[in-house]
Amino acid sequence: MNRNMSNDVPPIYIVSGGSGESGERVVETVLVQFPDFQVPIIKADYVRQEEEIRDVVDQASTTKGIIVHTMVDGGLRNLLIRYAQEMSVEAIDLMGPLFDRLTRILGQKPKEQPGLYRILHQSYFDRVDAIEFTMNHDDGKNTHDLHLADIIIIGVSRSGKTPLSMYLAVLGWKVANIPIILDSPLPSELFEIDPRRVFGLDIDYERLAVHRKERQKRLNMGVSTYTDPTIVFNELEEADKIYNNNHFSVIRISDKAIESSAGDIIDIITRRFGDKAKINRHGK
Structure with a gap:
């Protein structure tokens, strides 16, 4: 948890197949533009199983939170998007649109390996x-x-x-x-x-x-x-x-x-x- 919890502001769930640092940086960059609010952040990192996806979406539904995700595994990303829609949870996909666009331009599918950036650096x-x-x-x-x-x-x-x-x-x-x-x-x-x-x-x-x-x-x-x-x-x-x-x-x-x-x-x-x-x- 990166900020003080508040009963008035719904939490943001950061979901990632890796450490979640990329999504966390984006969310923190946005939140500094709202200095009057303490928005709770809950990070679900190293998510690799379908059941883990369902659990975090269920939790977001219960707390009326939103999900920001950087899932690089296409199957898990699509599951998260579908299940979030079923549960009326807003899910913001930071990776999918760029993956799809580059796949069309480059004619090659991504490796879909979580944590690859950290491994290479x-x-x-x-x-x-x-x-x-x-x-x-x-x-x-x-x-x-x-x-x-x-x-x-x-x-x-x-x-x-x-x-x-x-x-x-x-x-x-x-x-x-x-x-x-x-x-x-x-x-x-x-x-x-x-x-x-x-x-x-x-x-x-x-x-x-x-x-x-x-x-x-x-x-x-x-x-x-x-x-x-x-x-x-x-x-x-x-x-x-x-x-x-x-x-x-x-x-x-x-x-x-x-x-x-x-x-x-x-x-x-x-x-x-x-x-x-x-x-x-x-x-x-």
Whole structure:
């Protein structure tokens, strides 16, 4: 459900043999033109059986809703159209008219394979998923599903965790990053996953001090322990202990381009896991 349900507005049912993303985008594009109304959206995706067609039409009839469908299977699409007419349910066909027109023009029938667009563009969708995952797991957020990450990056503040994570995400890797903070325990989930997927960032004291002073000045942080030499040094020592005690791989990033650090991580993770380097993908 994508919007708050309302008792005054009938729902829109999006019916698809695949993920339903195409129909959902069209409906959402239209609904933004009606900002004063909260129209309920109910998505029926991966519909592959006649009984599923009848169920969603019956539900739309009961709720006085309308159906927007992107069924590419001709038999199921025609069934939906016929049964919707029988039940006096309005059904808007986003695919059929274009299919019919192109069939006449091209002299060839469509494959009628649900989800084919996503299959042919899977690398793009993988990158989008990776970027979304990485943004949602930045700076120690959402550690409850840390096991879903391909790569986990840890390090002290201003060691470059976030930009490195995002660079890897653009390349299609799901990355979580976690800060190391003195006197603050790391999440327990970190120690429950395969340590070969964890990479600790090692940065020179001088370089780190410069980064922190620049940030302190930019944010007008005033006097704090953030740039205190003793604190900074202790944080780096603590990070080294964590890396060594848990057998985490160390990536030295001082005076190193982000592309080079990312390449090192990809080489290591690929060498270790082969074709299973990226986990929880299609076919999972």
